[in-house]
Amino acid sequence: MRCDEVRLHLLDYQEGRLRPEAQNAVRAHLDGCSDCIRADTVEQELTRLLEQRLPQHPASLALKRRLAARWAQPSSPRSWWSRWRASLAPALAATAVVLVAAPLVYYERAASRAAREQTAMVAEAVNDHLRLLASPRSLDVERGGLHQVKPWFAGRLDFAPVVTFEGDADFPLKGGSLGYFRDRKAAVFVYARRLHPISLLVFRADDLPWPSRGLTRLDGVDASIAADRGFNVIVWRRGQLGYALVSDVDARELAALAARLTGGS
Ligand SMILES: [Zn+2]
Structure with missing residues (x-):
């Protein structure tokens, strides 16, 4: 089993939900791979934190799984859209801030000018x-x-x-x-x-x-x-x-x- 496959199955492995042969394969890989041991430790810690912080929250494990699945995704070449979006993200964020904040700033200034004049x-x-x-x-x-x-x-x-x-x-x-x-x-x-x-x-x-x-x-x-x-x-x-x-x-x-x-x- 390769590292990326192991990472993908770590959560299920920890919860004992894999088929016996897959469970054994992950355990065997972990015995010999320090990177995956570290990832396994991080997973366990994260699970513990999530369950501790959100003890009653039904979404905690689902969220955890989504996060785990995202981390485990193989690094496929990024599409032109995702690259374009990533490079534009700061500008878009700044624009959003301006669009939201400008009327507020304008309103604040107008209000403080009115207060000064009063x-x-x-x-x-x-x-x-x-x-x-x-x-x-x-x-x-x-x-x-x-x-x-x-x-x-x-x-x-x-x-x-x-x-x-x-x-x-x-x-x-x-x-x-x-x-x-x-x-x-x-x-x-x-x-x-x-x-x-x-x-x-x-x-x-x-x-x-x-x-x-x-x-x-x-x-x-x-x-x-x-x-x-x-x-x-x-x-x-x-x-x-x-x-x-x-x-x-x-x-x-x-x-x-x-x-x-x-x-x-
Ligand atoms: Zn590994």
């Missing part, structure tokens, strides 16, 4: 709020209610800020001021919650990176709620105008004011 919107709103707090003459127009604050903006802005909430006992309107949001003018309405000032920035909404993910439904609008440097920020857009509400009051109170602003406007 962070920039929030940071801008906080900066505007801080600028207003730091300003020595804090409000350009004080008190007098919405019917005095709103007309004051006329002629100072290239849009009419749409705000209808006049303030109430919880959130009195303190006044208004001119501000900037990024590259554009903003109307700043200042409300208060106890001693905490709350800025409402109103500005043109066009050409800004409005967040489209993780939005919270407030009364009639989808708002983005975030926090930055100890301030809570709620940003939303309605029609052609953008709104940013900023304060150090807690997020729930700020959302209560946002609901008054979006519900009434």
Whole structure:
């Protein structure tokens, strides 16, 4: 019996399933062939491992046999297809990785860009709020209610800020001021919650990176709620105008004011 024949029958030999003469022939070959003894040892070890790792698995021996049969196959000359496929395999694998991964990478990048832009919107709103707090003459127009604050903006802005909430006992309107949001003018309405000032920035909404993910439904609008440097920020857009509400009051109170602003406007 030749080595390749022995290898082919090793598993059956180990399990005693060969005809007696074949069983004897394999044993006789193993007595004199160190390579096949090694293969026999490897087979036994593999069988042991497979049965140990997959004790209940009905496929373990079938799989084992398939593997053994594959190893035992004589090395026939490889077809042009198998050679071609082998030489192309790395390229095909790389292509598959690109096809699968590229949309993911694109999606990840788009998502992280959106997150950065949203962070920039929030940071801008906080900066505007801080600028207003730091300003020595804090409000350009004080008190007098919405019917005095709103007309004051006329002629100072290239849009009419749409705000209808006049303030109430919880959130009195303190006044208004001119501000900037990024590259554009903003109307700043200042409300208060106890001693905490709350800025409402109103500005043109066009050409800004409005967040489209993780939005919270407030009364009639989808708002983005975030926090930055100890301030809570709620940003939303309605029609052609953008709104940013900023304060150090807690997020729930700020959302209560946002609901008054979006519900009434
Ligand atoms: Zn041999």
